[in-house]
Amino acid sequence: MTPGWILIAILALSAVGYYMGRRRSQFVAGRGEGGAVKLHSRPTYYGALAALACGIPALLLFTVWRVSEESIITRLVVSGLPEAVRALPEGGLDLAVNDIKNLASGNIVSGEIDAGMRAAADHYLRLRSISHGALAVCSLALGIAALLLVLRLITPRLRARNAVERVVNALLIVCSSIAVFTTVGIVLSILFEAIRFFRVVPVTDFLFGLEWSPQMAIRSDQVGSSGAFGAVPVFTGTLMIAAIAMAVAIPLGLLAAIYLSEYAAPRVRAILKPSLELLAGIPTVVYGFFAALTVAPAIRNAGEALGLDVSSESALAAGLVMGVMIIPFVSSLSDDVIHAVPRSLRDGACALGSTPSETIRKVVLPAALPGIVGSILLAVSRAIGETMIVVMAAGLAANLTANPLKAVTTVTVQMVTLLVGDQEFDSPKTLAAFALGLVLFVTTLCLNVVALGVVRKYREQYE
Amino acid sequence: MVHSEGGTAPVMAAGAGRIDREDRRTVGSPLVADPRMTCRNVDVYYGEKHAVRGVSLDIAKNEVIALIGPSGCGKSTFIRCLNRMNDPIEGCRVEGKILLDGMDIYDRSVDVVPLRAQVGMVFQKPNPFPKSIWHNVAYGPKIHGLAKDRYELDGIVERSLQRAGLWEEVKDRLDQPGTALSGGQQQRLCIARALAVEPEIILMDEPCSALDPIATAHIENLIDELRANYSIVIVTHSMQQASRVSQRTAYFHLGDLIEVGRTEIVFTNPLHPLTEDYITGRFG
Numbered sequence: 001m002t003p004g005w006i007l008i009a010i011l012a013l014s015a016v017g018y019y020m021g022r023r024r025s026q027f028v029a030g031r032g033e034g035g036a037v038k039l040h041s042r043p044t045y046y047g048a049l050a051a052l053a054c055g056i057p058a059l060l061l062f063t064v065w066r067v068s069e070e071s072i073i074t075r076l077v078v079s080g081l082p083e084a085v086r087a088l089p090e091g092g093l094d095l096a097v098n099d100i101k102n103l104a105s106g107n108i109v110s111g112e113i114d115a116g117m118r119a120a121a122d123h124y125l126r127l128r129s130i131s132h133g134a135l136a137v138c139s140l141a142l143g144i145a146a147l148l149l150v151l152r153l154i155t156p157r158l159r160a161r162n163a164v165e166r167v168v169n170a171l172l173i174v175c176s177s178i179a180v181f182t183t184v185g186i187v188l189s190i191l192f193e194a195i196r197f198f199r200v201v202p203v204t205d206f207l208f209g210l211e212w213s214p215q216m217a218i219r220s221d222q223v224g225s226s227g228a229f230g231a232v233p234v235f236t237g238t239l240m241i242a243a244i245a246m247a248v249a250i251p252l253g254l255l256a257a258i259y260l261s262e263y264a265a266p267r268v269r270a271i272l273k274p275s276l277e278l279l280a281g282i283p284t285v286v287y288g289f290f291a292a293l294t295v296a297p298a299i300r301n302a303g304e305a306l307g308l309d310v311s312s313e314s315a316l317a318a319g320l321v322m323g324v325m326i327i328p329f330v331s332s333l334s335d336d337v338i339h340a341v342p343r344s345l346r347d348g349a350c351a352l353g354s355t356p357s358e359t360i361r362k363v364v365l366p367a368a369l370p371g372i373v374g375s376i377l378l379a380v381s382r383a384i385g386e387t388m389i390v391v392m393a394a395g396l397a398a399n400l401t402a403n404p405l406k407a408v409t410t411v412t413v414q415m416v417t418l419l420v421g422d423q424e425f426d427s428p429k430t431l432a433a434f435a436l437g438l439v440l441f442v443t444t445l446c447l448n449v450v451a452l453g454v455v456r457k458y459r460e461q462y463e
Numbered sequence: 464m465v466h467s468e469g470g471t472a473p474v475m476a477a478g479a480g481r482i483d484r485e486d487r488r489t490v491g492s493p494l495v496a497d498p499r500m501t502c503r504n505v506d507v508y509y510g511e512k513h514a515v516r517g518v519s520l521d522i523a524k525n526e527v528i529a530l531i532g533p534s535g536c537g538k539s540t541f542i543r544c545l546n547r548m549n550d551p552i553e554g555c556r557v558e559g560k561i562l563l564d565g566m567d568i569y570d571r572s573v574d575v576v577p578l579r580a581q582v583g584m585v586f587q588k589p590n591p592f593p594k595s596i597w598h599n600v601a602y603g604p605k606i607h608g609l610a611k612d613r614y615e616l617d618g619i620v621e622r623s624l625q626r627a628g629l630w631e632e633v634k635d636r637l638d639q640p641g642t643a644l645s646g647g648q649q650q651r652l653c654i655a656r657a658l659a660v661e662p663e664i665i666l667m668d669e670p671c672s673a674l675d676p677i678a679t680a681h682i683e684n685l686i687d688e689l690r691a692n693y694s695i696v697i698v699t700h701s702m703q704q705a706s707r708v709s710q711r712t713a714y715f716h717l718g719d720l721i722e723v724g725r726t727e728i729v730f731t732n733p734l735h736p737l738t739e740d741y742i743t744g745r746f747g
Contacts, residue, residue: 266553342590344586344588344590345590345592345593347548347584347586347590348586348590348591348592348653348656349592349602350548350551350579351546351548351579351583351584351586351657352579352580352583352602352603352606352656352657352660353576353577353578353579353580353603353606353607353660354576354606355576355606358606362602362606363592363602366592366593366594367592367593
């Protein structure tokens, strides 16, 4: 019986448990003296309780068994190997074990097949089939035992609903914590790589260095730079492009939201809002084309007409196009928030003789402010995390400049260029990407915390 | 038949015996000698729905007039016509004449913004702005430029809160949010907010339906005091309230104004059988 079939059998048993639990509850309810007794819970809850009792322990056993099975079997096989093989260094032993497993599953092996290996592979297969058989017997027996126990326990006074709800509650907690644990996992994985980087390059050099040039000589005879890992130019580039993007997106998005929610006729709104949201659906690569092929040359031509020195890849072009890209984030969310301001507040302002513009500026917008800040924050995160437009339109040169007409680069772009292609993972050049990622993560985290604080402050004041 | 002859005075049924239950002509005394507001043959449509049918009614100076009637009878729709709050509602159409001190408020030349300052409104659910108490009251005077400086504005705020009977309770915490007050205090804050722009008429759309009995009593006393300076139109579902606060009462039934008269007469000796059904609890 393969593990897949065992799983299906457990689930089937659980389904059977559901029906038996329900039948049992109806049976015990009908058996009381003087006709039917009132059950504590609806019959379906007794069924669900039986199904859960049948399924959960069996599935837990199944999971634990499958997780530990492989290492136990491998250890047993290794202990059965000849002394010569067991004396091999760790790498060699791993290779031998791998060969045995490949032989057992019919894959290609690395060397000649000898009788010892054949025997070990047979041993491995035998152990595995024993394990699977035992797993099937144990888990199904556990499920049946639990089911029988629950069926015995079912009385009209058993609080089945409360028990089922406790289990569902636990399930909900697990679901909500998965996202949290994923975040923790991501942070840890970045953190450990970044620590490796900081062993080579001091933290202060990284955080305060003014030159970014991550190319390292790979061979000793190679003519190349020794690498400079000052992250300041990269971060100023990120901030400048994000600032330009926000300077475009906040006013346009907010005004569009005000128009949509307050002034637009329903028919106009029905057309305009989806079209605005369409902007969010365009792949960023396409925005990149647009920035590189249309906006950047247009800016350069305009700059030349004014006698300015504009590079063909400029922060301005990338920032403008990125700003257009995030307009829907600001406008759509703000529109929802403004729409959610209660009608009664507008009526109140209107009844005092406010013009529509006064109503919006003095009553609706202040009331909607926390939500608007939230939408802007989301847009900022998008702007900082955006990569593709910048790669295509702003260039790769890490210039430390405040001039938006020059080429700059961003954190995300540098991470991409550092990690694309074949890289050795013990070079500071590659590890620098993780350090950048860590700092970026910390930056956006701080931004979120600050903005949450702002929102909470206003909320206390206004609601 | 909705109403018989165009602009002529509605039927006076004084002394008439039984009026036919199906007769939808207004009985009683809808018109007064020296009205502040005059409504003639007002019809309101929501798209196809004829929500108010040919209502003619006067609002006198320094009186409280109560509009009563079952839900959906058009009394809220009618009161919202008096300061053109129905304007922004999609598909809403108002016909007939409504005059405020002789000026047709639905005339093209009339600007709705100063009109709403003249005709204030208090809503069913207290709706203070999410601002401080001071800013709530100062909002109207500020947008209408009624005060030259902060000092004058402080004076208006204090006077309005005093008139609304809220000053003593909030004078030490004017900078706290208006939304943090209790329901009854919030409603008085909304009244103070309406008073701050110096209206002539105050419309109240079920102002006490969200309040407890003590807060309701507070508001009712306030309405009685305000009568000295303002005309008040109040929509209410509580017949006790109508009899306590109003001098005249108007009974609406399915969009028709059925009966108008002195409150004590409407409640003790109604002319129309429909009014009698309603006040004795035989209707809905």
